[in-house]
Structure formats: structure tokens, C-alpha cells
Amino acid sequence: MSTIRAVRGMNDILPQETPHWRRLEQTVSRLLASYGYGEIRLPLVEKTELFSRSIGEVTDIVEREMYSFDDRNGENLTLRPEGTAGCVRAAIQQSLLNVPQRLWYAGPMFRYERPQKGRQRQFHQIGVESFGVASPDMDAEHMLLCARLWRQLGLAGAIELQLNSLGNSAARREYRQALVTYLEAHVDALDEDSRRRLHSNPLRILDSKVAQTRQVLDAAPVMADYLDDESRADFARLCELLQAAGVRYTVNSRLVRGLDYYNKTVYEWVTTRLGAQGTVCGGGRYDNLVEQLGGRQTPAVGFAMGMERLVLLMLEAGAADTSVPAPVDVYAVAAGEGAQREALAAVEALRDRLGELAIVQHTGGGSFKSQLKRADKSGARVALIWGEDEVRTQTVTVKLMREGAVPGEHSGQQCVPREQLEATLRAVFAD
């Protein structure tokens, strides 16, 4: 009888980790609200065609990483591998594109890959998309927003911004041709993967990690020399805006991204603290995607950040407090049927008045000794004790578990009249 395990690459996020996730989520949602972005909630499943048409037929994601299946009607569906396609679909379908739109979403994405550090098959992204603005001030807004987020999370020192421009499709075509011509002259020096990509997706040879291939690339033609005038001007303007706003960046002419829909600006926020998975956030402009998916021509920019990677980074490099406060403030203990009855009601009444405190009522009975053991393990600062004496005298014993207690002695506890319980607790938790 083998036990059932989770699907490979689909991880549980346990109570000790969720506080970090919540901190990230809350920080991000407040931040996005402050920039005027509206939250959109999208399906996890879309028609497969949506992804193959937007991400690109020959990308790794579409070729071998999608979780696709036929539903009962024989329609081929896919667990979303990224968020932009669905967001664009929704924006078109729900007629959100008549005015500039600022949207964001969060949730799980699915890609069939071998798991490793910072990569799993079900992972979580927060995505941000802006529609209807073609000028680079929109791109800059996204990067400013990210920079602010890193500051708020205490990660500013661990993340840096890399920028590039891919130009329009004509420029990219021209550059691609030049690159292929150059690389073909050096085929012998290329690694196997790069040779395979030479004709299927040559731009991606640019970010190869193979040393010898990189040497060849050192003398390769550079994208910047092939940019169309508009892309060149927009990129210059973007750099200017970033500088004026004090956002540091480096131009990385090798930066290409794995999704076909990007044009003009592409960028990644990267760290060296997470092993091989350095990209913590990435995005760019996709001015043709809306039209490609059947909408009216609408310029757009967007990015997505990886929540697992950010949480990891918060833990490994975060300057700010990653300590998690005890989930329990008060632990209520009672022995004897009468005492239990009274305690249950009293604790409920307390919750009416002190809703901000986390109060755990001991369940399952047991001796005072074992119940107090539980109270201690819970991390509670205060234990409340009901026994026969308390019931008889209409009191509650308030015992301080963390402070004011001398080891080995029953100090730091006092017996207070019922009606003073709330005030006593307020005093204890006042600081």
C-alpha cells in the first residue's frame, strides 16, 4: 500500500511558508492598487490554440512543456503555462480595450519541465499588463513599479535590471538573417544545441551558456545596429526615463526571450543568489499580440514575476524581517466538565471583544500538565486556566508563558475575576 504522493513538481506550501507568501502578495496588491491597476481573475484552463497562437508554435513552451488534454467534448484544452495570453483573450472578449487598461493577476501556471531549484511544474506568477499605450513611458512605469517593490521587500540590493530592444518584426527579420549568415560561417565552433537552433530559432543562440559558443558570439552582429528608427528612438527614450527616475539598468544586447510575441522592449530582473534560475521577473512589449488574437490593433506591455523565486530570495537575501510571529497569542486550558463549558463560552465572548488576538481553545481534554504543554508548544504568550477553583470563585487564571516567569516556579500568573479578564489581556498585549 504505497502512499499517494503529490505529482512531481507540484509542491505543497506549508503553514510555516505561507506568511512569506502573504507578505509578498499583500505588498504587491497594495503597490499595484497605488499605481491604479485593477485585478483580473482568469481561468486556469484555456483552449490550447490560444497558447500556440500567442506564445509561438516553435517555442519550448508550446513544443514540449504544456499540460494539454481533451475534455469530454473532444476539445483540446491546456493548463495555462503563462498569464499574458489569457489576459489578452479576456481583454478582447470582455471589450476592455476601448481605453488604456492597467491590469494585474496572480495565480498558478503549469509547465511540464524537470523540477530544480526555483523551478517547478506548478509555479505561481504575478502578472501585470498595460494595454493601449504605445509610448515607452508605459514600459518605464512597469519598471519603476518593480523597483519600488524590490525596495519594499528589502531585495533592492540583490536584483538588477537588464534591458534590450528587439525592434519591430522587419528589423528582427533583418537582424536574424545577419546573425544566421555570421553563425553559419562559424558552424564548426558552435555547440550541438546552437547548431540545431541555427535555423529554427537563431536568436536564442544569443543567450547560450556554452563558453565556446559565447566566444563566437562576441564578434557576432549586434541587434542594436539593426533596429528600426522608431524602436531605436523609443529605447533611447526609455533609458532616459529610467535614468531620470533613478532606476539603474544594464543594456544586454544578448537578451532575447522565449516567447514569440515580444517586440521592442524586453527586460529581466535577475539575481545571482538563486543558483541557475536567476530570472525573478521578466517581460516586455507585445504590440501585435492583441491583433494576432483577433482584437483591434492595440499596443501592450507586460511582465510577470515568479513568486517561488521571490519568496526564496526573500528568505536567502532579504534584509527585512523574515521571522514569522507565533500564530497563537492566547491558549485557553480547562479541566473538568463545568470548567470546559465555562471556558468555551468565555473564550467565545473574548473573541467578540478581542478579535485581533489569536485565541486557541484547547480541545481533546487531558490533564492540566498536558494541556499546558500544548499551550507552551503553541508559542502563546498567555495561557488562560479554568479549573474547579476558578469556576467556584468566578475567576480565571492568567498565566504568562514567555515573560515574567521564573523557571521552576509558578510565577507570572494571577487569578483575576471574570469581568476583569478582557482588561487584563488588553494590558498584557498593549505593547
Added chain:
RNA sequence: GUGGCCGUAGCUCAUCAGGUAGAGCACUGGAUUGUGACUCCGGAGGUGGCGGGUUCGAGACCCGUCGGCCACCCCA
């Protein structure tokens, strides 16, 4: 899909020329029948991932398989 490392109690690990397993933590009971965290004593918990092979005998050696981690590929 490819490569490297790993797989012994809930967790972290140990043992041994190959002779059928131990520690710490956690859990649990007790040390004045109303009091935790410290200390002391006791208890429970392992078909040594699974299958096969070599051997008189394997957790230890070999093969396969499954799983985990990390890396390649690519991305968040």
C-alpha cells in the same frame, strides 16, 4: 528529454571486510492526584524506496525500477 549526486525511524543523520539496525530532535508516559518551557527515568515508532541478482548470509556489493535534489535545455 540528457547528466551528476542521493534514497536507513515523522525530521537530521550514524553504523558495518557483507552476519538480519542506532543517536539527537520530535511524539508519548512518569518524577507531589491543578501548571508548561529546564533536568531525570521510561515508551512507542523502521519489510533500511521497490524488484531482482551475487553470497551460507546484504541496508551495506551488482543490475533494474521508482522517487528526491542539483545542473543542462528554457524560463517565472
